[in-house]
Amino acid sequence: MRYRTIHTLVCFLLLMAANIQADNLTQPVSLVPCPVSIVPGTGNFHFSAKTTFAVENEEQAVEVRRFTELLTRAAGFTPRIKVGNKKGDICLTTDVGLKEEAYKLEITSKRINIHAAGVQGFFYALQSIRQLLPAAIEGGQVVTGINWIIPAVTITDQPRFGYRGLLVDVARFFSPKENLLRIIDCMAMLKLNTLHFHLTDDNGWRIEIKKYPELTEIGSRRVERPGKNFSERRNPRQGEPTVEKGYYTQDDIREIVAYAQERHIEVIPEIEMPAHSNAALAAYPLLACPVVNKYIGVLPGLGGMNADVIYCAGNDSVFTFLQDVLDEVLELFPSKYIHLGGDEARKTHWEACPLCQARMKQEKLENEEELQGYFMGRMARYVQSKGREVIGWDELTNATIPEGFIIQGWQGYGQAAMKAAELGHRIIMTPAR
Ligand SMILES: [Zn+2]
The missing domain is CATH 3.20.20.80 (Glycosidases)
Incomplete structure (x- = not known):
C-alpha cells in the first residue's frame, strides 16, 4: 500500500470535521459526522446520579452500560439501568421500521427517547449523546464543577455509506x-x-x-x-x-x-x-x-x-x-x-x-x-x-x-x-x- 495513502485518509477525516456547521440552532450542537436532520428544542437535559435508563432487554443494557461507564469515569456517578421497564428518564424503544444503523433521538429538558431497529442504531444514538456532552466526558478521570447537560434537540440520522x-x-x-x-x-x-x-x-x-x-x-x-x-x-x-x-x-x-x-x-x-x-x-x-x-x-x-x-x-x-x-x-x-x-x-x-x-x-x-x-x-x-x-x-x-x-x-x-x-x-x- 502506498505510503501516502494513510496521510490522505487522516486529512480527509479532519476536513470532514472542519466543515460541519451547526446552522439555525439557538445552542451550539457539534456533531461529527453531521446527522441527517437536527431540529433544535428548548432547554437542556441534565445528567445526574438520579438519572435512570429504561431498556427493553439485556442487549440494549449492554450498549447503555458502555455509555454509563463514561459518566462513571468522568462525572463520578453512574445512572441506573432498568431492564424490561418502560419508565425512566431515558427510554430505548425498538422501532423495526428504521434501517439497521439508523436512529431517532428526541432530547427534551425532561427526558430522552431513543428509537432504533437494533443495537447498532442505539449505539450510534448514544455516541451522539456522548458528543453532545461537555468534552470532559472524554477525560478519563473524575472532574468536578461540570454541568453534565446536553441541549434539547431532535435528531434523525442514518449513514450515507455502508463502509465507513x-x-x-x-x-x-x-x-x-x-x-x-x-x-x-x-x-x-x-x-x-x-x-x-x-x-x-x-x-x-x-x-x-x-x-x-x-x-x-x-x-x-x-x-x-x-x-x-x-x-x-x-x-x-x-x-x-x-x-x-x-x-x-x-x-x-x-x-x-x-x-x-x-x-x-x-x-x-x-x-x-x-x-x-x-x-x-x-x-x-x-x-x-x-x-x-x-x-x-x-x-x-x-x-x-x-x-x-x-x-x-x-x-x-x-x-x-x-x-x-x-x-x-x-x-x-x-x-x-x-x-x-x-x-x-x-x-x-x-x-x-x-x-x-x-x-x-x-x-x-x-x-x-x-x-x-x-x-x-x-x-x-x-x-x-x-x-x-x-x-x-x-x-x-x-x-x-x-x-x-x-x-x-x-x-x-x-x-x-x-x-x-x-x-x-x-x-x-x-x-x-
Ligand atoms: Zn519466480
Missing part, C-alpha cells in the same frame, strides 16, 4: 495495542464501522503466526535511521542491528478484534502479496524468486530498488506458506472480508525467473501482469473456499480481475476502481489524491 473506514498502517509505524484500542474508541465516537488493519509490508510483519515464528522474530524488527524521513532512509546492510520492533501476539489481536466488535466495528486484516513483502522475505528468503541475489532485510523506509523483491509466483511453497498464514489469520479475524493487497508489484525478477516463466507457460499466461492475476486469483479462491470475501488494491485492474474481488481504489482519482465498477465489481473508493 479508517486504514491504520502499523507495518510502517508500529502502534502499541493500547493506542489501537484508543483509536478504535475514537472511530466509534465518529460512527466509523470498518478498521482496515495493514499488518504486513516491506517495513514490518506485525502479527504473530505460530507456524512461522521467524515472521515476527525477524520480520517485525528493522534497523534505525534516526533523523531521516521515511523516503530518505537507506536500506539495511547485512548484520546491522535491528532495534526498531513491534508486533501483536495472537492474544493482542483477539483483544483488539473483540474491543472493536463491542463498538460495532469490523476489523479487516490485510496480508500483502505478492509485493510489499520484504519483511516476510527477510525471514524466509527462499520464497523470493531464485534469481534474487541481493540481501533481503526489513526496510526502514521506502526501499527504492528493493520494491521488486516479491514472492515468487512459480514456487508452490509460496502458496502453501500464504495459505498457512491465512489459516491463522482467518481463525483470529471473524471479518466477512480479508484484504490480500496486490498493489505495486514490480515484475523485474518475475521476468528473469525460470520458475515464474515456467508457470506462465504452463498456465498459458501472456505476460507478467496476467501472472499476478493468476497469483491473486489462486489466493482469492482459497480465502473464498473458507466462506470469506476478498479485497484487493486497484492494480488488479491491470490484468483480468479474478472473480469476486472487491477493488479498493487508491491510484489517481479512482479511475482504476471505476473501471472495475463498470466490469461489475464492487469497489471501495479511497483515492490518494
Whole structure:
C-alpha cells in the first residue's frame, strides 16, 4: 500500500470535521459526522446520579452500560439501568421500521427517547449523546464543577455509506495495542464501522503466526535511521542491528478484534502479496524468486530498488506458506472480508525467473501482469473456499480481475476502481489524491 495513502485518509477525516456547521440552532450542537436532520428544542437535559435508563432487554443494557461507564469515569456517578421497564428518564424503544444503523433521538429538558431497529442504531444514538456532552466526558478521570447537560434537540440520522473506514498502517509505524484500542474508541465516537488493519509490508510483519515464528522474530524488527524521513532512509546492510520492533501476539489481536466488535466495528486484516513483502522475505528468503541475489532485510523506509523483491509466483511453497498464514489469520479475524493487497508489484525478477516463466507457460499466461492475476486469483479462491470475501488494491485492474474481488481504489482519482465498477465489481473508493 502506498505510503501516502494513510496521510490522505487522516486529512480527509479532519476536513470532514472542519466543515460541519451547526446552522439555525439557538445552542451550539457539534456533531461529527453531521446527522441527517437536527431540529433544535428548548432547554437542556441534565445528567445526574438520579438519572435512570429504561431498556427493553439485556442487549440494549449492554450498549447503555458502555455509555454509563463514561459518566462513571468522568462525572463520578453512574445512572441506573432498568431492564424490561418502560419508565425512566431515558427510554430505548425498538422501532423495526428504521434501517439497521439508523436512529431517532428526541432530547427534551425532561427526558430522552431513543428509537432504533437494533443495537447498532442505539449505539450510534448514544455516541451522539456522548458528543453532545461537555468534552470532559472524554477525560478519563473524575472532574468536578461540570454541568453534565446536553441541549434539547431532535435528531434523525442514518449513514450515507455502508463502509465507513479508517486504514491504520502499523507495518510502517508500529502502534502499541493500547493506542489501537484508543483509536478504535475514537472511530466509534465518529460512527466509523470498518478498521482496515495493514499488518504486513516491506517495513514490518506485525502479527504473530505460530507456524512461522521467524515472521515476527525477524520480520517485525528493522534497523534505525534516526533523523531521516521515511523516503530518505537507506536500506539495511547485512548484520546491522535491528532495534526498531513491534508486533501483536495472537492474544493482542483477539483483544483488539473483540474491543472493536463491542463498538460495532469490523476489523479487516490485510496480508500483502505478492509485493510489499520484504519483511516476510527477510525471514524466509527462499520464497523470493531464485534469481534474487541481493540481501533481503526489513526496510526502514521506502526501499527504492528493493520494491521488486516479491514472492515468487512459480514456487508452490509460496502458496502453501500464504495459505498457512491465512489459516491463522482467518481463525483470529471473524471479518466477512480479508484484504490480500496486490498493489505495486514490480515484475523485474518475475521476468528473469525460470520458475515464474515456467508457470506462465504452463498456465498459458501472456505476460507478467496476467501472472499476478493468476497469483491473486489462486489466493482469492482459497480465502473464498473458507466462506470469506476478498479485497484487493486497484492494480488488479491491470490484468483480468479474478472473480469476486472487491477493488479498493487508491491510484489517481479512482479511475482504476471505476473501471472495475463498470466490469461489475464492487469497489471501495479511497483515492490518494
Ligand atoms: Zn519466480
